[in-house]
Amino acid sequence: MPDDLCTIETRQTDSHTIVRLIGEIDASNAASIDHELRTIELAARNTFVVDFNALEYIDSAGIAALELLARETNCRIVIADDATVYQTLDIVRFNAGNPLYDTLSDALSGAA
Amino acid sequence: MIAVLVAAALCSFTMTVWFTVAGIAVSAFLTRYVNDFTGVALWSRVVFQLVLGAIALFVAWTPIRRAALSEKSLPLLHDVSNDLFGAHGMDELGVALGELASSLGASTTSLFVFKDDQLVGFPRDDEATDPVHAPVLRSECPGHILELVGRRGRSAFWSSAATLVADVPECAAWVDAVHARSVAGIPIRSKDRVTGVFLVTYTRTQQFNASERLFLSQVGSQVARAVEKAEVEEVSRSVASELQQSLLGPTVLVPQVGHCSRYLPAEEGLSVGGDWYQTVRLGSGNFGIAVGDALGHGLTAATIMGQLRSALAACALTGNSAAEVLEVLDRYAAELPGAPSTTVAYAVVNVVDHWLEYSSAGHPYPVYVTPEGDVTFLDDAQGLPLACGDSIERIAKRIPFAAGSTIILYSDGLIERRGESIAVGLERLRAVVAEWWRLPIEILADEIVRTLFADAARADDVAVLVLRLPVMSRDVFLEKVPARTEELAPLRHDLRDWVAQHVDDPATVNAVLTTVGEACANAVDHAYTDHRDPLMRVEATTVGDEMILNVTDTGCWKPPIQDSERGRGIAMIEVLADRVTIDRRASGTSVTLRHSLTRMDDDARRPVHH
Numbered sequence: 001m002p003d004d005l006c007t008i009e010t011r012q013t014d015s016h017t018i019v020r021l022i023g024e025i026d027a028s029n030a031a032s033i034d035h036e037l038r039t040i041e042l043a044a045r046n047t048f049v050v051d052f053n054a055l056e057y058i059d060s061a062g063i064a065a066l067e068l069l070a071r072e073t074n075c076r077i078v079i080a081d082d083a084t085v086y087q088t089l090d091i092v093r094f095n096a097g098n099p100l101y102d103t104l105s106d107a108l109s110g111a112a
Numbered sequence: 113m114i115a116v117l118v119a120a121a122l123c124s125f126t127m128t129v130w131f132t133v134a135g136i137a138v139s140a141f142l143t144r145y146v147n148d149f150t151g152v153a154l155w156s157r158v159v160f161q162l163v164l165g166a167i168a169l170f171v172a173w174t175p176i177r178r179a180a181l182s183e184k185s186l187p188l189l190h191d192v193s194n195d196l197f198g199a200h201g202m203d204e205l206g207v208a209l210g211e212l213a214s215s216l217g218a219s220t221t222s223l224f225v226f227k228d229d230q231l232v233g234f235p236r237d238d239e240a241t242d243p244v245h246a247p248v249l250r251s252e253c254p255g256h257i258l259e260l261v262g263r264r265g266r267s268a269f270w271s272s273a274a275t276l277v278a279d280v281p282e283c284a285a286w287v288d289a290v291h292a293r294s295v296a297g298i299p300i301r302s303k304d305r306v307t308g309v310f311l312v313t314y315t316r317t318q319q320f321n322a323s324e325r326l327f328l329s330q331v332g333s334q335v336a337r338a339v340e341k342a343e344v345e346e347v348s349r350s351v352a353s354e355l356q357q358s359l360l361g362p363t364v365l366v367p368q369v370g371h372c373s374r375y376l377p378a379e380e381g382l383s384v385g386g387d388w389y390q391t392v393r394l395g396s397g398n399f400g401i402a403v404g405d406a407l408g409h410g411l412t413a414a415t416i417m418g419q420l421r422s423a424l425a426a427c428a429l430t431g432n433s434a435a436e437v438l439e440v441l442d443r444y445a446a447e448l449p450g451a452p453s454t455t456v457a458y459a460v461v462n463v464v465d466h467w468l469e470y471s472s473a474g475h476p477y478p479v480y481v482t483p484e485g486d487v488t489f490l491d492d493a494q495g496l497p498l499a500c501g502d503s504i505e506r507i508a509k510r511i512p513f514a515a516g517s518t519i520i521l522y523s524d525g526l527i528e529r530r531g532e533s534i535a536v537g538l539e540r541l542r543a544v545v546a547e548w549w550r551l552p553i554e555i556l557a558d559e560i561v562r563t564l565f566a567d568a569a570r571a572d573d574v575a576v577l578v579l580r581l582p583v584m585s586r587d588v589f590l591e592k593v594p595a596r597t598e599e600l601a602p603l604r605h606d607l608r609d610w611v612a613q614h615v616d617d618p619a620t621v622n623a624v625l626t627t628v629g630e631a632c633a634n635a636v637d638h639a640y641t642d643h644r645d646p647l648m649r650v651e652a653t654t655v656g657d658e659m660i661l662n663v664t665d666t667g668c669w670k671p672p673i674q675d676s677e678r679g680r681g682i683a684m685i686e687v688l689a690d691r692v693t694i695d696r697r698a699s700g701t702s703v704t705l706r707h708s709l710t711r712m713d714d715d716a717r718r719p720v721h722h
Contacts, residue, residue, distance in 0.1 A: 005601050026604070027633050028597040057604065057622070059629045060681035087619055088626050091687045092680055 005029050006055075008036055016108055017044035022054040025062030034065040041073045048075040049107050055085045063092055070095045076107040185327045188215060192331055196338035201349065202227075205342040206234030209310075209335065216331070219315045220290065223335060224254040225300060225308030231255050253286035254311055261299040262306040267329055268297045269320040294318035296325075298332030302340060310335045352411045353377060359418035360388055368463045369399055370590050370649050371579040372664070372699075374557050378525070378573045385573030386413030386454070387523040388421045392428045397464035400428035400437070403521035403575050404456040405475065416450045420498075424456065434458050434471040435508035438495070442473070442506075445499040452499035457521050461513060463581060468513035471506055473498050476524050477538070479545055483516030483585055487546045489538065490519075516583030516590070518549060518556075525572030526564060540564060550587050552651030552662035553578040554695075554702045580651075584610055588653050595636045595646040595665055603650060604629055614654050615709055623688040624707050628652075628661055630681035631703040635665035638701070658690075659707045666700040 006023035019040055025033055041048050050070070052058075058066075070077055077094075078101045079086055094100075101107035192212060199205040205223075212221040223234040233249040248254070260280055261268050270276035271294050273287040287295070292313040300308035310332045318324070360375055373389045386406025394400050402424050406416045420441070427440040438458055445451035457475035461468050470478055470490050474497030477489035493509040513519070527537030541564065548559045557578045582590045589610040593599040604625055611624050628650060635648040648665040685692055691706040 024601060024604070026597070026600045026629060027636065028600055057625060057629070059600075059626065059633055060684060061633060063680065084618060084622055087622060087688075088684065091684055 006033055008033070008040075010040055013108070014046070016047045016049050017041070018049045018051065018104065018108075020051040020054055024057035025055065025066070026057065026059045027061035030059075030061040030065040033062070034069055037066075037069055038073075041069075041075065048073055049078060049104070050075050051078040051104055051107075052085060052089070053078060053080055053083045053104075055083070058085045058088055060092070063089065063094060067094060070098070076101055076110075078102075078104050078107045185323070189327070189330055189334070191215060193334045193338070196334055197341065199338065199342065201346050202234065202339070202342045203236060205338055206236050208338075210235035212331070213312075216312060216328075217314075218312045219292070220248045220311075220313045222248050222254070222311050223300065223308060223339070224258055224311065225339060231258070247286075247289040248311070248313065251286045251289070253280065253283040254309065256280045256282045257295075257297045257311060258299075258306075258309040261297045261309050265299070265306065267299060267325065267332065269318075269325060269328075270295045271318060271320055291315050294320070296320065296328050298328055298335070300332065300336045300339060302336065308336075308339065348410065352409075352414050355411065356385075356414045356417065359414060359421065368397070368592065369461060369579055369581055370553055370592055370651065371401070371577065372553050372557050373578075374561060374574070374576045376561060376570060376574045378571060379569040385409055385523075385525070386417040387525065387573045387575035388417045389521070389575045389577040390421050390424055390428075391577070392425045394428060394431060394460065397462050398431075399461045399463070399579075400425075400458065401461065401519070401521060401577055401579055402428075402456055402458040403475070403523055403577050404454055405523045405525075405575070406451065406454045408450065412450055416448065416454070419448060420445065420451055420454055420456075424458065428458070428460075433508050434460050434469045435493070435506040438471050438473050438498075438506045439504070442499050442504060452497070454498045455524075456498060459519060459521070461519070461579060461581070466512060466514050466517075466581070467510050468517070468519060469508050469510040471495065471508040473506070474500075476522065476527060476534075479520040479522075479541065480511065481518040481520070481545060481549045483514050483583060483588075485546070485549050485587065487542050487549065489542070513581065515581045516585050516588055518553070518578065518580040520545065520560070520579075521577045523573070523575040525570060525574040526560070526576060528572065529568060530571060550653040550655065551660060552590075552653060552704070553580050554651070554662050554664055555660065555704060586613055588651070590649070590651045592647055592649040595632075595648040597633075597636055599648075600629060600632055600636070603632065607650065607652065610652065611659070614659060620707060620709065624659060624661065624705075627685045627689045627692075627705045627707070628663060630685050631663035631705065633681060634703075635663060635701070638665070654709065657708060657710045659709055661705045661707070662702060663705075664700060664702040 006021060006025050006029055009020040009022060011018045011020070017040065019037060021033070037050065050066075069075070077098070079089060080102045192215060195208045195211065196205065199208040209221055209223050213219060224231055225234070226232070231254070233254065257268070257280055268279070270279070273292055273295070276287060276292070276295050277284045286292075290313055292315070294314040294317055296312040298310040298312070299306040300310055312328060356377075357375070371391060375387065375389070378385060386408060388404050388406070390400070390402045392400035404417070404420060404424070406413050406420060423444045424437070424441055427437045427444070430437065430440065432440075438456065441456065445454060455475040456473045457470065457478050459468055459470040459478060468480075471493045472478070473495050477491040480488050480490050490509070490511070493507050495506045496504055522541075527541050528534060529537060541560070544560050544563045548556055551559060557576055560576060561574065580590055582592055584591070584606060589607060591603055591606055593603055607628060608621065608625055611621050615621050615624070632648055632650065646666045648663060650661065650663050652659060652661040654660070685705065689705040690708045693704040695702040
C-alpha cells in the first residue's frame with residue numbers, strides 16, 4: 001500500500017525480518033501502516049524487528065496501533081534515545097515492560 | 113398630687129389616669145388605715161408622695177426617650193430603604209444589607225433566605241469585606257434561628273447570648289465566634305410565608321424595648337420587599353441574558369478567515385445590553401462582519417439587537433457595498449421602534465483580492481493591524497447612527513487587507529470609562545493591540561478584554577470580534593483547514609517549516625508538532641458530526657522566548673478518561689507543552705499551548721526508561 005507519509009523498508013536475513021519505518025505516522029495513516037506491518041509479520045517465519053529510528057513523527061493514534069502490534073507480535077523495537085520520536089514514545093512508556101533496542105545490531109543480537 | 117401633676121405635665125393622658133387612680137387609692141388607704149394624723153404620718157405621706165413623684169418622673173422619661181428614638185428612626189428607616197431599593201439583584205442587595213449594620217448600631221446584619229431549597233446567606237461569603245461577617249455566614253446557627261422564627265411566626269429578640277442558646281442550643285459556638293451579646297431575628301415573609309430571616313447581632317447588650325422591636329420589624333419588612341424586588345430583577349435579568357446569548361449564539365467558523373468573538377455582559381447592575389456581533393459568508397471570497405450596539409438595556413434591547421442582527425445578515429447578502437448595506441439597514445431600523453440610534457460598524461473582507469471595505473454608523477472606529485503589526489483606527493467612513501435623519505447617504509472606504517492582516521470590531525463598552533475622554537480609551541485599546549497583536553486571535557481577544565478591564569469593572573456590556581487572514585509570516589502562523597485526518601500532515605508540514613524559523617532544537621520542534629498534532633487530532637475526532645463543514649484553526653506566534661500556539665475547532669471534546677487513545681494524547685500534550693489551557697466554549701474547543709524556546713537542560717525532559 002503506497003503511503004506518501006511513511007514508507008516501510010523491509011529486509012530479510014536468515015533469522016530476522018527487519019522493517020524500517022521512514023517518515024511520519026498520524027491518525028491518517030496509522031491504520032494502513034498497522035495493516036501493512038501485520039501482513040509482513042504474518043509472512044515472516046523468523047524474528048520480527050521494527051526500527052523506529054527513521055521516524056520523524058508519530059502521534060497517539062500511531063502509538064496506539066504500534067503498541068498493540070508490538071504486544072501481539074512480540075516484535076523487537078529499535079529506537080535510539082536520540083531518535084526524533086524517542087521523547088514522544090518515552091512519555092507514554094511505549095511498550096513498557098519489554099526491551100527497546102538502541103541500534104539494529106543490538107536488536108539482532110538480542111542485547112537490550 | 114405632685115405625681116399626678118408631674119405625669120400630666122410630662123406625659124400622656126394614660127399616664128395621668130394611672131397616677132390619679134394610684135393617688136386616690138393611696139389616699140383611700142391612708143384615710144382608711146392611718147388614723148393618726150401626727151407629724152410622723154404627715155412625714156411618711158410626704159415621703160410617699162415624693163417616691164411616687166420620682167417613679168412618675170422615671171416612667172414619664174421613658175416614653176420621652178422612646179419618642180426621641182422614633183424621631184431619629186424615621187429618617188433612618190428612610191435611608192435604610194433607599195439603600196436596599198437602590199441595589200439590583202440579590203448579590204448587590206446582600207452587600208447593601210451587610211452595610212446596614214453601622215446605621216443600625218449593630219455589629220453585623222445579614223439575611224438568610226432559601227434559594228432553590230438551599231439556605232443562602234447574604235452578603236455573600238466572598239463579598240463580606242469585613243472579617244466580622246464571615247463567621248456569621250459560615251454557620252448552621254442562622255438556619256436554626258430561621259426555623260424558630262418561622263415556627264413562631266414572629267420576630268425573636270435575645271438580649272443576652274444565654275437566652276438565645278437556651279432557645280437554640282445549636283447557636284452556642286456561633287455566639288462565641290461572632291461575639292454576639294444580643295441578637296435579633298426578623299422573619300422575612302414572601303406571600304405570607306416565612307422564607308428567610310434578617311439577622312442582627314450586637315456586641316453590646318441591647319434591651320430591645322418596644323420601639324426598638326418595632327423599628328427592627330419595620331426594617332425587616334423593608335428587607336422583605338427589597339428581596340422580592342431583587343428576585344424579580346434576577347428573573348428578568350436571566351431571561352434577558354439568556355435571550356441575548358441565544359440570539360448571539362456562536363458565530364459559525366468560516367473557512368479562509370480566522371475569526372473569534374466575545375460577548376461580556378456588564379459587571380455592574382443588572383443591565384443586559386444590546387451589543388451584538390455578526391458574521392456572514394457572502395460568497396466569491398467575501399465575508400461580512402459587524403458589531404453593533406442597540407440603545408437601552410434589558411429585554412427590549414435584546415430583542416431589537418436580535419432583529420437588527422438578522423436584518424444586517426440579510427442586507428449583507430444582497431452583495432452591495434458596505435455603505436449600501438448600512439443604508440438598507442437604516443431603512444429597516446427606521447421602521448423598528450427602539451432601533452433608531454443603534455450604532456453599527458460593518459466591514460466586508462475579500463480574501464481573494466485582499467481588500468477590506470468598511471462603513472460605520474456612529475460606531476467606534478475599527479482597529480486595523482497590518483501584517484507587520486502597525487495599528488491604526490479605521491476612521492474614514494464615519495456616519496450617523498442608524499435611522500437618524502432622512503435618507504442618509506453613507507460612505508464606505510476600501511483598504512488593502514493582505515494575508516496576516518487583522519481587524520478588530522468592538523462596542524463602546526470596551527473603551528469608555530465614566531469621566532474619561534473617549535480618546536483616552538481609544539489610546540488604551542491601541543496600546544494593548546500594539547503590544548499583543550501577534551498573539552493567536554483567541555488569546556488576543558481574551559488579552560484585550562483582560563487588560564482593559566484589569567483595573568475597572570465593566571459598566572457596560574462588551575462585544576468584540578477579531579478577524580485575521582491566514583498567513584505564514586515570520587511573526588504569525590495562521591492556517592484554517594477542514595477538521596479531517598488527511599489535513600493533519602499538510603498542516604503539520606507547514607507548521608514545521610514555520611517553527612524551524614524560530615527553533616533549532618529537534619526535541620522542541622517535535623514537542624511543538626506533537627502537541628499541536630494531538631490537539632488537532634482531538635479536533636478531528638470531536639468535530640460536530642452534524643456541522644456543515646467542521647474546521648480547525650491553528651495559530652502560532654512567539655512572544656519573548658515562548659512559542660504560543662492555539663488550536664480552535666467547532667467541536668466539543670469528550671472528557672479524556674472515556675477514550676484511552678485520546679487520554680494518551682492529552683497526557684502527551686500535558687507533558688510536552690510547558691503550559692496548556694483548554695477552553696470549551698459554546699462555539700467549540702480552544703487549546704492554547706505554550707512552549708519555552710530556551711531549553712536549559714534538555715535531558716531533564718528525557719527520563720530514560722531503557
